[in-house]
Amino acid sequence: MFHIEYPRSRWEEPGYTIAEHTGSPPIRWADITTVVIHYPGFARFAHPASPSEVITHTRQEQRYYADGKGYSLGYQWLVTIDGDIIQSRGFDWANAANSPANGWSISIQLHCEGVGDDADEASPAQVAAVNQIIAEATRRAGRPLTVVGHRDTKPTSCPGAGIYRQIQAGVFRPDDTPTPPTPPDPTPTPPPTGDIVLHTVAQSGDGWWAIARRVYGNSDVAANAAALEAANPGVTIHPGDTISVPGRAVR
Numbered sequence: 715m716f717h718i719e720y721p722r723s724r725w726e727e728p729g730y731t732i733a734e735h736t737g738s739p740p741i742r743w744a745d746i747t748t749v750v751i752h753y754p755g756f757a758r759f760a761h762p763a764s765p766s767e768v769i770t771h772t773r774q775e776q777r778y779y780a781d782g783k784g785y786s787l788g789y790q791w792l793v794t795i796d797g798d799i800i801q802s803r804g805f806d807w808a809n810a811a812n813s814p815a816n817g818w819s820i821s822i823q824l825h826c827e828g829v830g831d832d833a834d835e836a837s838p839a840q841v842a843a844v845n846q847i848i849a850e851a852t853r854r855a856g857r858p859l860t861v862v863g864h865r866d867t868k869p870t871s872c873p874g875a876g877i878y879r880q881i882q883a884g885v886f887r888p889d890d891t892p893t894p895p896t897p898p899d900p901t902p903t904p905p906p907t908g909d910i911v912l913h914t915v916a917q918s919g920d921g922w923w924a925i926a927r928r929v930y931g932n933s934d935v936a937a938n939a940a941a942l943e944a945a946n947p948g949v950t951i952h953p954g955d956t957i958s959v960p961g962r963a964v965r
C-alpha cells in the first residue's frame with residue numbers, strides 16, 4: 715500500500731465526514747476494469763501547497779459535494795501537485811465521480827492549475843503518486859486496468875488538455891513495484907504472430923495506447939503501448955502517419 719499523506723482523519727470535519735454522506739456500496743474489485751483521471755477545473759491552484767491549504771481545500775470540496783450534490787466527494791483519491799496523496803473515499807467505497815462508469819472504475823483527481831485547453835500537465839511527483847495508486851488498484855483488481863480521462867466516459871473537458879495528453883501518451887501506468895502475478899485474461903485477443911514488422915496508419919486522436927488497443931486488443935495494453943513506442947523511437951503521432959507495429963505482442 716502507498717503512503718497516504720492526508721488520511722481522512724487528518725482533514726475530515728464533524729458533520730462532513732466521507733462516511734456520513736456516502737451511500738455508495740464497497741468497491742467490487744471483480745468488476746473494476748478502469749482508472750479514470752480527473753482534475754479540479756479551477757483557474758488557479760495552490761502550489762506548493764501548505765498542509766493547511768490542502769486541508770482547507772479538501773474540506774471545501776467535501777462541503778461543496780455534501781451540500782450541493784447530496785453526497786461525499788466522489789473520488790477515491792486526490793493527489794496534490796507536490797505528489798501528496800489525499801484520502802477521500804479511498805478503497806472503502808465505490809466512487810461517485812464517473813457516472814455512468816462508477817461500478818467498474820476507480821477515480822483519482824489530480825490537483826492542477828488551469829482549465830480546459832490551458833490546463834497544466836501533472837508534475838513528475840504527481841505522476842509517481844498516481845502510478846502507485848494504479849499499481850495498488852491493479853493488484854486488488856487482479857487484472858491490468860485501463861487508464862482513461864473523465865472525458866473518455868462522458869462529454870466534459872476534464873481532466874484538461876495537459877493531463878489528457880499524458881494519459882494518451884501512457885504516462886499513467888502501474889509503477890515498477892513488483893506485484894503478484896495476475897490471472898490470465900479470460901478472453902485474450904490473439905496478437906498478430908511472427909516477428910515481422912507490420913504497419914498501421916495513425917488516426918485522428920491516436921496515442922500509443924489507442925493504437926495498441928486497436929492492433930493488439932484490450933489485453934496488456936500498457937506493455938503493448940510501450941512496445942509500440944519503443945518500435946517508433948522519437949516519433950510523435952500525427953493522423954495519417956505510418957507507424958511500425960511489432961508483429962508479436964510483448965508480454
Ligand SMILES: [Zn+2]
Pocket residue numbers: 751752753864870872873
Ligand atoms: Zn472529472
